[in-house]
Amino acid sequence: MQGPSPQKSIIQARLPFVAVFLVLMAAYLVINLANFQFFPRSVRQELEKIGSSVTNTTLRVPAERGLIFDRDGEPLAFNIVQYRLGVSPALVANDEALMKDLAAILDINEFDLFRKISSENVWEFIAGPISAEQGQAIAALDEISLGLEEIPKRFYPQGTLAAHVIGIVLDEGLVGSLGVEGAYNDTLSGRVLDLSISNVPFYLPEDRPSEQRGKDIVLTLDRDVQFWVESELRAAVEEFKAYRGTVIVMDPRDGDVLALANYPTMDPNRFLEIEDPSLLENPAVQDAYEPGSIMQVLTVASALETGTISPYWTYNDTGQLEVGGQKIYNRHFQAHGTADAATVLIRSLNAGAATIGLEMGTAQFYSMMRAFGFGQPTGVGLFAEVPGELKIPGDTNWSESYLGHNSFGQDLQVTSMQLITAFSALANDGIMRQPRIVRQVIGEAGVEEARPTTVRRVVSAETAAIVRDMMIRVVREGASGGFIRGYTIAGKPGTAWISTAVGQEYGEHSSIVTFVGAVPAYNPQAVILVKLDRPNEYYGYAVTPQVFKRIADRLVILLEIPDDDVRNRLEAAKTDISTDGR
Amino acid sequence: MSQTWFQHTFNRKRFRTRNQATAMAILGVAVLLLLGGLYLSQVASFAITNRGIEDLISRRDQLKRQNEQLVGEIASFRTVPRLYARAVEIGFRPAANSDIDYLLIEGYNPQRGYAQLERSVSIPLEEAAPVYAQTFSAWLEQQFTLLRDQFDSFGE
Numbered sequence: 001m002q003g004p005s006p007q008k009s010i011i012q013a014r015l016p017f018v019a020v021f022l023v024l025m026a027a028y029l030v031i032n033l034a035n036f037q038f039f040p041r042s043v044r045q046e047l048e049k050i051g052s053s054v055t056n057t058t059l060r061v062p063a064e065r066g067l068i069f070d071r072d073g074e075p076l077a078f079n080i081v082q083y084r085l086g087v088s089p090a091l092v093a094n095d096e097a098l099m100k101d102l103a104a105i106l107d108i109n110e111f112d113l114f115r116k117i118s119s120e121n122v123w124e125f126i127a128g129p130i131s132a133e134q135g136q137a138i139a140a141l142d143e144i145s146l147g148l149e150e151i152p153k154r155f156y157p158q159g160t161l162a163a164h165v166i167g168i169v170l171d172e173g174l175v176g177s178l179g180v181e182g183a184y185n186d187t188l189s190g191r192v193l194d195l196s197i198s199n200v201p202f203y204l205p206e207d208r209p210s211e212q213r214g215k216d217i218v219l220t221l222d223r224d225v226q227f228w229v230e231s232e233l234r235a236a237v238e239e240f241k242a243y244r245g246t247v248i249v250m251d252p253r254d255g256d257v258l259a260l261a262n263y264p265t266m267d268p269n270r271f272l273e274i275e276d277p278s279l280l281e282n283p284a285v286q287d288a289y290e291p292g293s294i295m296q297v298l299t300v301a302s303a304l305e306t307g308t309i310s311p312y313w314t315y316n317d318t319g320q321l322e323v324g325g326q327k328i329y330n331r332h333f334q335a336h337g338t339a340d341a342a343t344v345l346i347r348s349l350n351a352g353a354a355t356i357g358l359e360m361g362t363a364q365f366y367s368m369m370r371a372f373g374f375g376q377p378t379g380v381g382l383f384a385e386v387p388g389e390l391k392i393p394g395d396t397n398w399s400e401s402y403l404g405h406n407s408f409g410q411d412l413q414v415t416s417m418q419l420i421t422a423f424s425a426l427a428n429d430g431i432m433r434q435p436r437i438v439r440q441v442i443g444e445a446g447v448e449e450a451r452p453t454t455v456r457r458v459v460s461a462e463t464a465a466i467v468r469d470m471m472i473r474v475v476r477e478g479a480s481g482g483f484i485r486g487y488t489i490a491g492k493p494g495t496a497w498i499s500t501a502v503g504q505e506y507g508e509h510s511s512i513v514t515f516v517g518a519v520p521a522y523n524p525q526a527v528i529l530v531k532l533d534r535p536n537e538y539y540g541y542a543v544t545p546q547v548f549k550r551i552a553d554r555l556v557i558l559l560e561i562p563d564d565d566v567r568n569r570l571e572a573a574k575t576d577i578s579t580d581g582r
Numbered sequence: 583m584s585q586t587w588f589q590h591t592f593n594r595k596r597f598r599t600r601n602q603a604t605a606m607a608i609l610g611v612a613v614l615l616l617l618g619g620l621y622l623s624q625v626a627s628f629a630i631t632n633r634g635i636e637d638l639i640s641r642r643d644q645l646k647r648q649n650e651q652l653v654g655e656i657a658s659f660r661t662v663p664r665l666y667a668r669a670v671e672i673g674f675r676p677a678a679n680s681d682i683d684y685l686l687i688e689g690y691n692p693q694r695g696y697a698q699l700e701r702s703v704s705i706p707l708e709e710a711a712p713v714y715a716q717t718f719s720a721w722l723e724q725q726f727t728l729l730r731d732q733f734d735s736f737g738e
Binding site for chain 1: 586644647648650651653654657658660661662663666676677678679682684686
């Protein structure tokens with residue numbers, strides 16, 4: 001019998017090895033397959049990501065910015081959409097027809113348009129930003145070659161009204177700057193959301209977070225008051241040829257800022273066209289200046305509170321005083337002989353204020369100045385508020401002359417907001433309220449109410465009343481321009497020289513004048529600060545009381561503040577009603 | 583020498599027909615086709631619904647934008663300078679203090695209030711989403727109706 005051929009023998013001999021090899025390979029593959037199912041999480045996620053990138057796309061849902069309203073619910077800032085238009089020239093079926101349609105909607109040159117539509121490029125930018133109406137008209141063309149990209153835009157319907165309070169938004173509606181837009185950017189801006197959308201099969205996820213949209217903000221501003229204040233400020237700056245001006249109206253009872261105006265101002269809808277960058281600053285909180293003799297009021301109040309002087313205190317005014325090697329003079333270098341604290345304020349006696357400051361001493365004086373809030377931001381809720389500068393003993397460059405100069409408002413830097421907050425404390429029986437510009441924050445969860453808060457009691461009610469009485473005399477005897485028929489007004493004008501490296505400026509337009517007044521003097525419902533930079537009159541008493549009067553005249557009507565006679569009769573009638581009802 | 587398993591394998595040239603297995607295979611394929619068809623029909627219906635939702639969202643956004651545009655225009659018409667100018671035009675003038683009479687009204691709070699704004703709060707998803715309460719028979723009926731509608735639409 002013939003045995004197997006040699007070739008078959010070889011195959012038979014090798015076959016077990018091949019079989020074993022295949023079995024091992026199969027085992028290896030099975031092990032790897034099993035291992036593949038138990039990849040580390042990171043690797044698995046990466047693979048899933050690669051897989052889903054084929055079937056999923058990401059939809060970016062823009063965060064709608066919260067709106068801003070005044071205290072009566074009038075919109076001050078809200079969102080509109082503009083568009084950016086582009087074209088894919090390769091997809092255009094009829095160049096000429098599209099050119100004519102677009103030219104009619106966009107009102108642009110047909111030749112330029114045609115050049116873009118018939119370009120060799122893959123994508124051509126046509127126009128943008130274009131208005132919502134134009135965008136909608138273009139969308140209605142239903143032209144596949146056109147691409148409309150939405151651009152969120154902030155719109156300020158009131159134009160320049162309260163521009164520095166509201167602020168602006170940069171970066172196509174995403175980042176707030178200046179005013180409330182800047183200070184409350186995190187609250188207003190909301191959250192941009194990236195949604196993963198399945199294309200196979202097409203599926204829109206529903207689980208969008210409810211807190212994606214920004215929160216709305218209601219301000220303490222009164223639009224009507226703001227308008228009148230801005231009108232009067234503008235007139236005053238033009239009349240007195242001032243470099244610029246600021247007016248703030250505050251309710252001392254709760255710290256509400258009812259109006260805040262700066263002039264010159266800007267239109268937040270067109271802030272990119274502004275040539276002077278200083279217009280993008282809010283001087284009321286960002287410009288610290290030497291307030292001048294208006295600070296005498298706070299020096300007297302501090303001295304009364306610390307018991308350094310009494311209402312019957314007097315001194316011999318020689319018209320000058322030397323402090324720390326530097327001489328301090330009264331206005332026009334006049335001497336007034338025996339003068340009391342009220343006279344210091346009525347005649348605006350620098351030497352008198354410095355005398356009181358010296359009698360207080362540095363510890364008490366600077367402690368009271370800190371209590372009035374100088375040297376620290378007020379926290380009113382506006383963008384980039386500065387703390388000002390109040391040098392105290394121990395600080396670099398502080399010298400003894402500072403105490404004398406600080407007593408009448410020189411050699412220290414304060415903001416208008418700090419000043420009005422300090423005077424509002426005097427008007428509110430010595431209790432300083434937290435100044436605030438935001439009254440409500442409205443989110444999906446509901447309304448967050450910003451309750452009035454007390455910062456501290458700065459002086460006693462008795463001290464506040466004494467100082468208010470002195471300020472009433474200031475208006476009657478020293479600044480009669482601030483008198484309003486039928487109302488008792490407490491106020492004080494102030495003049496500050498402008499310091500230079502070698503002393504101070506002289507001549508026209510070389511002072512900063514301020515007036516702070518409370519209306520009505522008894523139970524004040526509004527405190528008004530008027531500040532003009534470099535007016536054509538040097539002294540504040542010749543300028544600012546008139547501006548204050550014009551604003552206060554209208555304010556008492558807008559805020560429904562009856563005159564003294566009516567208020568007294570109403571109080572008497574109220575008393576009668578309560579007596580009868582008893 | 584008897585055939586090795588290798589030779590036996592290579593020498594088998596004929597396959598026997600197995601009717602039962604073939605029938606099972608055909609049935610399996612038919613079931614798979616049916617399931618595949620149903621799946622595709624379901625996915626198509628799902629995609630159509632979502633496209634519809636997308637269109638509605640797009641329409642909603644468009645209406646919202648138009649609404650905002652109108653709010654903007656209304657706000658622009660209601661600016662104080664404009665209202666003031668119009669008031670003067672039709673014969674009004676700013677009131678002086680002497681024009682105002684104050685009355686004592688018992689219970690009136692002279693403290694100025696402020697607007698209580700309420701945002702149109704979006705409905706929570708739990709409330710907005712329809713409650714799923716479909717039975718299997720209802721689902722089958724729905725699929726049949728969809729299928730019939732598709733056939734009907736082919737005929738048109």
